[in-house]
């Protein structure tokens with residue numbers, strides 16, 4: 001016999017005992033007045049009614065508790081009813097704990113999906129939105145609360161999405177514009193359960209942009225190489241088939257040399273860019289004397305200018321920079337080369353190193369050259385962007401110089417700032433962060449001439 005059956009038997013026995021006691025008491029009282037049988041029946045009836053009433057009251061309290069809010073404690077009774085209430089309450093609390101644990105698991109599961117970098121949208125069999133994460137809401141321009149239970153195709157109207165959903169064509173992902181026509185989405189639909197659908201969205205705007213940039217880059221490189229190659233092929237043809245005088249031959253060879261040098265410069269810049277993209281960031285604890293870097297670029301600048309410009313260098317004797325020497329020389333050198341190439345003879349070029357209040361430092365090259373019109377300034381650090389293609393090529397430009405400078409600065413945590421006025425001159429600033437620059441004891445030696 002189980003414990004509960006024991007309680008039940010005890011309960012019934014208690015009731016029968018009370019009944020018998022009631023009947024006995026009734027019989028005793030009946031005997032006093034000479035009606036023992038009537039007394040027994042009345043005593044039994046009264047005891048039965050009392051027992052039934054008490055049980056009914058306890059049952060009512062239990063039923064009342066079961067119907068009401070379950071956060072109240074169960075009625076405390078003795079005996080059978082107490083055991084029943086205790087068991088019901090234990091069962092209820094166990095259920096509540098199980099439901100709470102399930103809820104918690106669901107919450108964790110949903111917050112896991114919420115953290116996904118992709119959009120997740122759950123649709124019921126009729127295509128109504130059951131749930132969506134924040135990313136999907138952003139991708140499709142939905143309100144994660146207000147738009148629940150709305151038909152998805154009423155809110156996401158891109159024809160590719162609507163027809164894929166209606167035709168059940170879920171094999172191929174669909175590409176559609178993002179909310180408010182911003183960016184491009186890659187959307188994958190999968191059905192699950194009883195006709196329900198899982199919609200996964202991914203923002204591929206960046207990927208598409210990178211792909212377009214790669215295509216442009218390849219097209220630009222091909223174009224840049226094809227032009228000198230075509231010229232070279234023409235000269236070879238001329239040399240092979242035309243009887244040229246010695247002077248003409250020399251002139252043709254000089255022009256061929258020029259084209260070859262141009263291709264070499266282009267390939268060198270392309271290799272530099274590839275190297276910059278493929279190598280880890282320069283170490284932050286490899287300190288270089290700024291003065292040494294400036295001496296080198298100054299010597300190169302003087303040689304390139306050949307005395308056609310006034311070139312001045314100031315500051316930097318007390319500075320050190322943490323980074324890659326080759327890259328920094330290339331960035332500083334490119335600015336000076338440009339200043340010389342885009343400043344007519346007699347112009348002035350000032351290269352200076354200065355400290356800024358926040359501990360960062362700035363290498364600045366200012367020239368009195370041709371300047372850059374405002375509309376070009378934002379784009380001149382793009383690969384192959386030239387304001388004046390023929391001038392750039394004439395002076396040996398590849399169109400990659402400033403792209404290299406920008407890349408080098410980004411790798412050192414810095415930035416390139418440009419100020420320019422057409423016909424007046426330009427100032428290029430390379431700002432290096434405080435973490436990568438420091439002062440050292442200044443040397444008294446003048447910068448090398």
Ligand code: ADP
Pocket residue numbers: 338339342343367369370371372380381385386387388392393396397398399400401402403426
């Ligand atoms: P390029 O090899 O053509 O000089 P860059 O990337 O170095 O390529 O420069 C991009 C463009 O920016 C140049 O074609 C030129 O039009 C402009 N530019 C760069 N530096 C200067 C400067 N100091 N003065 C005027 N224009 C400049």
